[in-house]
Amino acid sequence: MEFRTLGRSGLYISEIAYGNWLTHGSQVEEDAAIACVRAALDAGITTFDTADVYANTKAEKVLAKALDGVRRADYELFTKVYFPVGKGKNARGLSRKHILEGIDHSLRRLNTDYVDLYQAHRYDHETPIEETMLAFADVVRQGKALYIGVSEWRAEEIARAAELARELHVPLISNQPQYNMLWRVIEAEVVPASVEAGLGQIVWSPIAQGVLTGKYKPGQPVPEGSRATDEKGGADFVKAFLNDDVLTRVQQLQPLADQAGLSLAQLAIAWVLQNSNVSAAIIGASRPEQVTENVKAAGVKLDADLLKAIDDVLDPVVQRDPALTRSPRTRV
Numbered sequence: 001m002e003f004r005t006l007g008r009s010g011l012y013i014s015e016i017a018y019g020n021w022l023t024h025g026s027q028v029e030e031d032a033a034i035a036c037v038r039a040a041l042d043a044g045i046t047t048f049d050t051a052d053v054y055a056n057t058k059a060e061k062v063l064a065k066a067l068d069g070v071r072r073a074d075y076e077l078f079t080k081v082y083f084p085v086g087k088g089k090n091a092r093g094l095s096r097k098h099i100l101e102g103i104d105h106s107l108r109r110l111n112t113d114y115v116d117l118y119q120a121h122r123y124d125h126e127t128p129i130e131e132t133m134l135a136f137a138d139v140v141r142q143g144k145a146l147y148i149g150v151s152e153w154r155a156e157e158i159a160r161a162a163e164l165a166r167e168l169h170v171p172l173i174s175n176q177p178q179y180n181m182l183w184r185v186i187e188a189e190v191v192p193a194s195v196e197a198g199l200g201q202i203v204w205s206p207i208a209q210g211v212l213t214g215k216y217k218p219g220q221p222v223p224e225g226s227r228a229t230d231e232k233g234g235a236d237f238v239k240a241f242l243n244d245d246v247l248t249r250v251q252q253l254q255p256l257a258d259q260a261g262l263s264l265a266q267l268a269i270a271w272v273l274q275n276s277n278v279s280a281a282i283i284g285a286s287r288p289e290q291v292t293e294n295v296k297a298a299g300v301k302l303d304a305d306l307l308k309a310i311d312d313v314l315d316p317v318v319q320r321d322p323a324l325t326r327s328p329r330t331r332v
Helices: 030-042 054-067 096-110 129-141 155-168 190-197 208-213 235-239 244-251 254-260 264-272 288-297 304-317
Strands: 003-005 012-014 016-019 047-049 076-081 115-120 145-150 172-175 200-203 278-283
Touching: 003 278, 012 016, 012 278, 016 030, 016 288, 030 054, 030 288, 054 096, 076 096, 096 115, 096 129, 115 129, 115 172, 129 145, 129 155, 145 155, 155 172, 155 190, 172 190, 190 200, 208 235, 208 244, 208 264, 244 304, 254 264, 254 304, 264 278, 264 288, 264 304, 278 288
Parallel strands: 016 047, 016 278, 047 076, 076 115, 115 145, 145 172, 172 200, 200 278
Antiparallel strands: 003 012
């Protein structure tokens, strides 16, 4: 495993992180989820990402169980707050009330005294950003989080948050966006704003919810039991890529992966790690062997000719519009 600092901070994280968005507490049985975390630890992964809303709070509990017995100082634990975790109008968003209550609830579920990184899961258009950042600053000063981050924030939102973080003397160090060969919407605006502000990217969906593994074939029905058939979560993200032009071009990446001595999934993960502003790529898994295979992308260097060849294949179907980074206009 290779390690990188997260943004302009002194925190090292494994450049491949393990996340449990659509698996723990929902798609994968608890024993299998625990086996995947153990495989991640065995592979050298030290960074684990979750959120209060994943599996309606169950994901945090399963991750805590999986990490039980591991010395707390030996891993980095990230979680998030924003999406609804209850029926009340204040059980969502980035109000001071929800942030301060949310961190306490997450710490209880995670069975820990602190998280290394507490992230705003989306931008809250209904709460003044000054209120949000002051609440996060208080979470840090109380010792309940060591650093703060955001997820899927736009460039102007990141810039304003960073300005407030400097005034409040709290470490805002990361953004967590979707980023992969097909979805490059952060490159034009978010990455430059993050570099200026000292934030690193912790990217999710580096294999485009499985599309970049090549398992979805043009002109063929989606495989049974795949992410695209799961209406509980994830299917909408996959469907955005499920057209024959995209799938045909993904198949054309296979010779390039072979040339690099990588699987398509390893090539996709290695590709996002070539971006110098990316601190880590988050992988998920339903089976331990998926973890074992995907971590082989760590430390891989792709040469300029290969990167150009990838662009030549995919360029007509790549999404680059910065406006596609969006947060809900309301909390409901």
